[in-house]
Amino acid sequence: MIRPHRSHPLWFAFALHRVSGLGLALFLPAHFYLLSLALTDPVSLDSYLALAENPLVKVAEFGLVFLLAVHFFGGLRLIALEWLPWSGRQKSLAAGAVAAAFFVSGTFFLQAV
Template structure:
């Protein structure tokens, strides 16, 4: 059981979110290239693809994607701070700030969808 002892620590959870968000973004890349392929095929293909993406489920997925990107960016900045500033007592604060930045970015993106 001691093997799992540190798994509940906020820094470990931040590490896990950073790695999983990076994996999810990497898995998204083929879909992104597929969408770009529609633009290369011409205006009609791109317009058809954009109409398809006007689905509410895809809009929600787009928001999740933005949150994942923001979480990965904020987590990466946290890792850089660890590398260059060393271990600090404010690790939990840095984890909370990373999570706050990610969710605030997603909320701003979601609010901007209606504009």
């Protein structure tokens, strides 16, 4: 049984913001590790960078940029919720945030291919 508040579109915006934050938090340690290889072991870094040419990695990069954009625009939505008077346009603003995140990540993906 779906709880009534979980069928509201803004609950999905809330859930997507939490999932994107979790995904970014899981990615950051790996990212920092690879950055540290630039200082400690450049040969290993080169092998990881060669892996970045794999098409599956390109799709994963799209997902990462999408999570980043969703988290950014979701954060702007939360700031607007806290600082601005709220109106009935909440659903449109949340959908616009997801559309903007998809546009940003899609643009990145098309340039990376």
